[in-house]
Amino acid sequence: MRILITGIDGYSGWALALHLLQRGHTVSGLDNFITRERVAEVGSWSATPIPTFRERQAALKELGLGEISFHEVDLGDYAATRRVLREERPEAVVHLGEQRSAPYSMIDVHHAVATQTQNVTSTLHLLYAMHEALPDAHLVKMGTMGEYGTPNVDIPEGFFEVEYRGRRDRMPFPRQASSWYHWSKVFDSGDVMLANRLWGLRATDVMQGVIYGTRTPEITDDRLLTRFDFDEVWGTALNRFCVQAVLGLPITPYGKGGQQRGFLALEDSVQSLTLALENPPEPGEYRVFNQFDEAYSIRQLADLVAAEASSRGFPCHVEASYNPRVEAEEHYYHPLHERLPALGYRPLRTLKDSLGEMLTDLARFRARLEAKKHVVQPRMDFRLSDNKVRLLGHPGSKETPVAPSGPR
Amino acid sequence: MRILITGIDGYSGWALALHLLQRGHTVSGLDNFITRERVAEVGSWSATPIPTFRERQAALKELGLGEISFHEVDLGDYAATRRVLREERPEAVVHLGEQRSAPYSMIDVHHAVATQTQNVTSTLHLLYAMHEALPDAHLVKMGTMGEYGTPNVDIPEGFFEVEYRGRRDRMPFPRQASSWYHWSKVFDSGDVMLANRLWGLRATDVMQGVIYGTRTPEITDDRLLTRFDFDEVWGTALNRFCVQAVLGLPITPYGKGGQQRGFLALEDSVQSLTLALENPPEPGEYRVFNQFDEAYSIRQLADLVAAEASSRGFPCHVEASYNPRVEAEEHYYHPLHERLPALGYRPLRTLKDSLGEMLTDLARFRARLEAKKHVVQPRMDFRLSDNKVRLLGHPGSKETPVAPSGPR
Numbered sequence: 081m082r083i084l085i086t087g088i089d090g091y092s093g094w095a096l097a098l099h100l101l102q103r104g105h106t107v108s109g110l111d112n113f114i115t116r117e118r119v120a121e122v123g124s125w126s127a128t129p130i131p132t133f134r135e136r137q138a139a140l141k142e143l144g145l146g147e148i149s150f151h152e153v154d155l156g157d158y159a160a161t162r163r164v165l166r167e168e169r170p171e172a173v174v175h176l177g178e179q180r181s182a183p184y185s186m187i188d189v190h191h192a193v194a195t196q197t198q199n200v201t202s203t204l205h206l207l208y209a210m211h212e213a214l215p216d217a218h219l220v221k222m223g224t225m226g227e228y229g230t231p232n233v234d235i236p237e238g239f240f241e242v243e244y245r246g247r248r249d250r251m252p253f254p255r256q257a258s259s260w261y262h263w264s265k266v267f268d269s270g271d272v273m274l275a276n277r278l279w280g281l282r283a284t285d286v287m288q289g290v291i292y293g294t295r296t297p298e299i300t301d302d303r304l305l306t307r308f309d310f311d312e313v314w315g316t317a318l319n320r321f322c323v324q325a326v327l328g329l330p331i332t333p334y335g336k337g338g339q340q341r342g343f344l345a346l347e348d349s350v351q352s353l354t355l356a357l358e359n360p361p362e363p364g365e366y367r368v369f370n371q372f373d374e375a376y377s378i379r380q381l382a383d384l385v386a387a388e389a390s391s392r393g394f395p396c397h398v399e400a401s402y403n404p405r406v407e408a409e410e411h412y413y414h415p416l417h418e419r420l421p422a423l424g425y426r427p428l429r430t431l432k433d434s435l436g437e438m439l440t441d442l443a444r445f446r447a448r449l450e451a452k453k454h455v456v457q458p459r460m461d462f463r464l465s466d467n468k469v470r471l472l473g474h475p476g477s478k479e480t481p482v483a484p485s486g487p488r
Numbered sequence: 489m490r491i492l493i494t495g496i497d498g499y500s501g502w503a504l505a506l507h508l509l510q511r512g513h514t515v516s517g518l519d520n521f522i523t524r525e526r527v528a529e530v531g532s533w534s535a536t537p538i539p540t541f542r543e544r545q546a547a548l549k550e551l552g553l554g555e556i557s558f559h560e561v562d563l564g565d566y567a568a569t570r571r572v573l574r575e576e577r578p579e580a581v582v583h584l585g586e587q588r589s590a591p592y593s594m595i596d597v598h599h600a601v602a603t604q605t606q607n608v609t610s611t612l613h614l615l616y617a618m619h620e621a622l623p624d625a626h627l628v629k630m631g632t633m634g635e636y637g638t639p640n641v642d643i644p645e646g647f648f649e650v651e652y653r654g655r656r657d658r659m660p661f662p663r664q665a666s667s668w669y670h671w672s673k674v675f676d677s678g679d680v681m682l683a684n685r686l687w688g689l690r691a692t693d694v695m696q697g698v699i700y701g702t703r704t705p706e707i708t709d710d711r712l713l714t715r716f717d718f719d720e721v722w723g724t725a726l727n728r729f730c731v732q733a734v735l736g737l738p739i740t741p742y743g744k745g746g747q748q749r750g751f752l753a754l755e756d757s758v759q760s761l762t763l764a765l766e767n768p769p770e771p772g773e774y775r776v777f778n779q780f781d782e783a784y785s786i787r788q789l790a791d792l793v794a795a796e797a798s799s800r801g802f803p804c805h806v807e808a809s810y811n812p813r814v815e816a817e818e819h820y821y822h823p824l825h826e827r828l829p830a831l832g833y834r835p836l837r838t839l840k841d842s843l844g845e846m847l848t849d850l851a852r853f854r855a856r857l858e859a860k861k862h863v864v865q866p867r868m869d870f871r872l873s874d875n876k877v878r879l880l881g882h883p884g885s886k887e888t889p890v891a892p893s894g895p896r
Binding site: 190192200208211234236240247249260263266271274279 | 644661687874
């Protein structure tokens with residue numbers, strides 16, 4: 081199958097590309113490399129030393145793994161986006177070309193606006209370009225479980241049967257996001273739904289949980305490593321906990337740590353996207369998959385990392401920190417996820433069996449972590465309208481976590 | 489009360505300003521005059537000859553009606569927006585400064601992107617500026633009943649009690665918009681909800697039906713007229729029907745005309761916004777009002793206009809036209825609207841008693857309508873990704889409505 085990946089230089093994009101090549105698909109991609117820039121903007125870098133895209137292409141060739149046709153294109157450029165689709169003629173497009181960090185969107189008003197406008201623009205451009213250039217192609221869009229928030233009821237896969245005041249309908253499940261970033265993903269889902277209704281665009285919205293892991297089976301050589309972020313803005317809680325453990329820093333779950341999220345390994349995220357691609361929806365169909373394997377609270381996650389790290393000679397302890405986010409710290413959490421298993425999805429990894437590998441990988445790159453030690457510990461506060469000084473003002477200083485300031 | 493209106497030069501903004509002045513409030517406003525430009529872009533103008541804002545201010549002074557402090561500011565400029573709030577220190581902000589046309593958003597990809605990014609940016613800017621400059625002020629945001637679509641169940645005011653798989657929660661009612669514009673309003677509602685959660689911003693989201701009418705009691709002089717759009721892009725169905733009747737053109741409801749919408753008079757829209765302002769929510773409260781008085785199908789609307797026009801010497805007939813929109817033409821429609829009546833809201837006008845006044849006003853400006861006759865009849869198709877040639881290509885030509893082309 082001819083598959084184009086937007087954001088192919090990113091954490092998931094690169095891992096997916098390697099897997100699709102290995103399965104014999106024809107892979108093309110585009111990227112504007114903005115994540116590399118934005119991670120530098122907050123004073124950080126990838127824990128894994130990642131080559132340039134040109135070097136990645138050269139490594140694939142040397143290792144006899146195939147070729148990727150690559151376009152350095154910004155999805156903000158409509159004509160260029162459509163031109164790439166017309167040249168590559170993919171049967172499916174995987175849309176990973178978005179700003180993916182909630183904390184980044186909460187830095188200040190300008191980062192909020194950039195996140196929402198750029199994500200909405202890139203998705204609209206892709207929808208129009210697909211309709212104009214490839215009306216029968218299948219869009220696989222990376223969504224997030226964070227669109228749903230943490231309601232006190234089960235979370236269905238996108239739609240549910242509503243009974244209200246004696247009448248019934250099948251409706252989209254209500255969205256309740258808790259960052260400008262998460263709302264931007266809600267906006268994208270709305271736009272994809274409308275493109276489906278206007279043009280019959282076939283689409284799969286994959287609402288994923290938090291992805292973890294430093295590698296997939298296809299990463300057989302350091303030149304094939306994918307990025308791994310660990311700073312407060314770009315790294316997930318689990319990534320930061322692992323790096324904190326390796327560096328001997330306290331592991332800092334936010335608040336009580338009772339907030340639950342769904343997790344899945346990078347390898348399983350790649351598996352799920354591949355299943356969506358290889359089992360496309362019917363013409364005119366819009367479908368939503370919820371995708372995660374294990375639900376943990378943040379506190380459980382911290383304890384798991386601490387235990388695994390200690391057993392491997394990284395003594396460490398867990399220290400609750402101020403919660404910079406607006407989220408319930410104790411809540412019900414029961415999302416349904418049945419549609420991918422029905423297509424044959426079976427989790428290949430568990431968190432427990434991945435932690436050792438992550439810690440080992442990170443220990444190899446300890447010097448890179450040490451060099452950016454100051455960006456791991458939390459400094460932001462989602463309730464503040466301006467986090468720039470805290471976050472960017474003195475990136476080299478030994479700033480201690482700031483005192484909590486509640487909402488007004 | 490000190491009240492600032494964004495989009496004060498617009499249809500609702502100007503009428504609201506006149507009413508608030510008359511009630512003794514201190515009124516300030518901002519506008520970037522982009523609606524005037526964008527109506528010109530599609531080859532049209534306001535049926536009513538509207539003065540410049542400077543002339544409006546002069547007229548107010550001459551007529552002894554008070555003063556409006558005005559700022560020519562684009563809400564896309566964050567620093568300027570915050571500066572205006574700091575200067576005016578309003579206790580409430582009414583946000584009408586948005587791109588308000590569904591058809592405009594459907595012209596092509598660039599109009600879709602402009603609508604969504606500009607509406608999201610202006611709302612985010614206003615939210616941050618209010619939090620930074622006036623954290624206790626009340627935001628009254630103009631929403632639209634179109635956010636909800638036409639579900640097969642009653643439509644509550646923003647939130648509803650959900651029972652799902654044996655558990656209960658109070659959640660936002662699902663949104664199902666049918667144009668890029670309507671989705672942009674959903675996006676704004678999401679952002680206001682989050683600002684409320686982050687900062688305790690107090691806000692009222694007024695989901696209004698379709699507003700009609702050429703005047704309010706405060707419009708006592710032609711220099712005080714508010715704009716009235718009648719072209720396919722900027723005019724509502726009712727506006728276009730009235731102008732078609734005056735010009736002796738066929739009245740053209742879309743499709744079967746069974747699609748129902750809620751309607752309210754401009755005077756009652758102004759009344760409802762004033763009630764929201766004068767009865768602000770508690771600190772930290774976010775509330776949603778549904779606001780319309782009468783529900784009509786588009787076909788009923790066309791027949792009402794035709795009957796009223798015929799009785800006044802404008803012979804006319806109704807002629808079903810191709811439906812350029814993606815909407816159900818027969819559906820259940822029962823939105824609740826109880827919260828404003830609980831604050832004392834009582835409709836002051838009915839559609840039937842307003843139609844005569846509208847037709848009389850429009851007949852006075854017949855020359856302005858004749859000059860732009862070509863923009864009244866439908867030419868667009870929401871299912872096309874590029875309507876530019878149809879709409880803008882030959883604005884002077886006698887283009888007949890195009891043949892329908894269904895979705896793929």
